[in-house]
Amino acid sequence: MLLQTKKLCKQFGGMYALKDIDFEIAEGEIHGLVGENGAGKSTLIKILTGVYSLDSGEVWWNGSPVRIENPRQSRDIGINVIHQDRNLIPAFSGVENVYLGMDYEKKAGFAVDWAKMKARVEAVMRELKVEIDLSLPASALSPPQRTLLEIVRAMMTECRLLILDEPTASLTDKEAEMLFETIGKLKARGTAILYVTHRMDEIFRLTDRITVFKNGQSAGTVRTADVDKDAIISMMTDNWVSETLTVSRKYGEVLLDAEHIASRDGIVKDASLTVRAGEILGVFGLGGSGRTELLECIYGYRPAEKGSVTLCGRQIAHPSPGGSIKNGMVLICEDRRGKALVGSLSVKQNTVLSTIDSYARFGVVNERKELSDTREKIEALSIKTEGPNQTVLQLSGGNQQKVVFAKALMSRPKVLLCDEPTQAVDVKTRAEIHKLLRRLADAGSAVVFVSSDLKEVLEATDNVQVMAGGRTKERFVNDGLTAEQVLACCYAN
Amino acid sequence: MKQKAGVSELLRAYGTIFAGILIVIVFSVMRPDAFFTMGNLVNITRQISLLVIIALGATLVMSVEEFDLSVGALASLGGVIGAKMAVAGAPIFLCFIAPVVICFAIGFVNGWIVTKFRVLSFITTLAMSTILGGFTFWFTGGATVFQDIPKSFTYVGTKTVLGAPILSIIMLLLTVVFWFVMRHTAFGRKLYAIGGNEAASQVSGINVKKYKNLAFALCASLAALTGVLMASRLGSAHPTGGDGLFLQSYAAAFLGRTVFREGVPNIWGTFVGAAILGVLANGLTILQVPTFMQDLLTGCIIILAVVVQKIGRGDAK
Secondary structure (H helix, E strand, C coil): CCEEEEEEEEEECCEEEEEEEEEEECCCCEEEEEECCCCCHHHHHHHHCCCCCCCEEEEEECCEEECCCCHHHHHHHCEEEECCCCCCCCCCEHHHHHCCCCCCCEECCCEECHHHHHHHHHHHHHHHCCCCCCCCEHHHCCHHHHHHHHHHHHHHCCCCEEEEECCCCCCCHHHHHHHHHHHHHHHHHCCEEEEECCCHHHHHHHCCEEEEEECCEEEEEEEHHHCCHHHHHHHHCCCCECCCCCCCCCCCCEEEEEEEEEECCCCCCEEEEEEECCCEEEEEECCCCCHHHHHHHHHCCCCEEEEEEEECCEEECCCCHHHHHHCCEEEECCCHHHHHCCCCCEHHHHHCHHHHHHHEECCEECHHHHHHHHHHHHHHCCCCCCCCCCEHHHCCHHHHHHHHHHHHHHCCCCEEEEECCCCCCCHHHHHHHHHHHHHHHHCCCEEEEECCCHHHHHHHCCEEEEEECCEEEEEEECCCCEHHHHHHHHHCC | CCCCCCHHHHHHHHHHHHHHHHHHHHHHHHCCCCCCCHHHHHHHHHHHHHHHHHHHHHHHHHHCCCCCCCHHHHHHHHHHHHHHHHHCCCCHHHHHHHHHHHHHHHHHHHHHHHHHHCCCHHHHHHHHHHHHHHHHHHHHCCCCECCCCCHHHHHHHHCEECCEEHHHHHHHHHHHHHHHHHHHEHHHHHHHHHHHCHHHHHHCCCCHHHHHHHHHHHHHHHHHHHHHHHHHHHCCECCCCCCCHHHHHHHHHHHHHCCCCCCCCCHHHHHHHHHHHHHHHHHHHHCCCCHHHHHHHHHHHHHHHHHHHHHHHCCCC
8 A cells, every 4th residue: 555544533622623544545546535524534635745743643655654744744755735726826937836846957056947947847748648838827827727737746756646635626527627637647657646526426437446534534435336426425424314393484575585696706606595584594515616605796795797686575786795784684704804803893893893884973983872782782692701892803713703793683684694603613602603593583584504514504494505516406495304315416416 | 801001011002102201301301491492392293293194194094904105295296286376376275275175086096096906005106106296297397386475375384373383283183183083983983994804894884995095085185285284384385395204104103003002003193103203303403413313213213113012912923
């Protein structure tokens, strides 16, 4: 075996990200790695590439144990990784990008020998039958060309294990073909390839063996020829079944109707969703399915190319955050520090951020009312804080998230778009947030609940809308719904 | 997490103010006859008035995390427009209002280019500064405007009311107004929110572009006002008369950032910053320290203040 891990463990804050992972890959093998969001795939990659250190267990390389302590060491022994977010410098030419982090060839000890560098890169390209114009800056290359350029870079040094992390995420089918061809060449050369993807058809087309991760543990390794898609999906999940509804819910009128949304950046391709008063609609999709982007388009934060949004019966011609709030829709962003809170400001100022105009008379803010309203929200959501004037970043993650909710509730929304509302919050806050959303729905609001945690979606929502590849797929009634059903829909072509 | 009000904590929060007081004490001890007199103190308020007013504008733009490098050129242009109008016999109040309105529009263009095309404000306003410099030169033929300026145009810049220079009164009024605006109005809150986190402000429904444009426009208006007031004080307007105020205004605003605990641009901070610069210039002149020494000292003090602030916030590596 080229690479073996033995009882590999990695913990983050007391939680196992990886537990007792036994994994192996042989020379010339294409090995697929699949698993749900958060199953531990990225953690394994980061350990193999020296980004994370391991807590316990061993990594064996070529039959002897190795310690990989930093990315440099990992590259030196022959492991290279190509991420979906490509590591190319846009303004650099092909040759310059390939030589990033490598010593340039020199003439007479100091002058850069461009001709020799170009010749070396071209030699590797010929071997892999890759054709790229090396004089162009990376920004002028197509997405598959960029990936190929990275593969060329990896092959410049002795690369024996190439890790491809979602390499086709942003490629069209035709573009992906180019990549597959090159992967075939690499395999023939004896390079081992660890192929990480959500796309089942690629897994079955390319790989020799498949390892399935589930909740940080290995659910087993199988030979690709021996299994089919359904078997893999059932290995990936504990197959939770949502509880059968004890009360049949009565929904009111449609409060939000989004039709055929496409984002200008092409991430959301054709997505529609409908939520009614009293309903919590779960939106589930794998990484890169466009969940976050869809919500941002509906809300008006991300420019949309196509589609229509109808809010409380009124068609919104040009959605904008300000307009959405005015019309009764709020967005709880996934990126709490980046897009939801102004970290330098106080709890109070964050709470009233989107409603500040309603506190102002002739532009002057009524600070007494502002303070009492904030106090009321602190009380209602039991936010743990020294007081309204504490800087919001000093609060714990869970309490910060409550401030985000406090801000959202200030405008008395009818529709709440919640993107990963329980991400990085403690268990207690998580339960409180679920309860809060249910209370809001019971009071006649419509809630869209996006989570990458399928179990949570099955727990907390009434209906589940599946998204994959920027498109909305099937919509399930969450009544005895199983994780397998949802995942099968995600992986359907 | 109650913070202990230790000596070091106090120094960090109010170090700049202490330094300012220290400077005043040193000058007072060295030249009690010339420095610490009512006459000189009043004189200082007049000397810093122009710097304070232009720096208020810079503070507005800094509060949304942008820069306006064209404030100096705007002041020059404002002064020249006002003076030319006065020479042409326009009503005096119009000579003060028109440059402010014109530069409001120019500032809006600055903001529009920055927000619409997402160009760095640094580059946009640098280019605008060059354009305005060229325009002002063409407008004046490169000559100072001084002939036939009516006496009434210079009243605001030279006269006093109850012993207080009108310039000082205007400075104080504007400082109080903009302090109130930044501290107690929805407008000010939004500017600070945008400066704190632009994306979060946008998601919260704040029209980021509009408020940034307004910050640029107000900044330009204040710069133009500074320029006219300068022309009124000197009784003449030089085509590059306001240029020197540009670096000074940012020095004052950066010093001001260090004055209060938040480490964000703030109006009274800027006032204190400008005052420190003014006191230094005044005191060193009285002590007959050569100009080059004054520049050396001023620069060192600014760097010191900013470094101390960074250490205080634990940002230093």
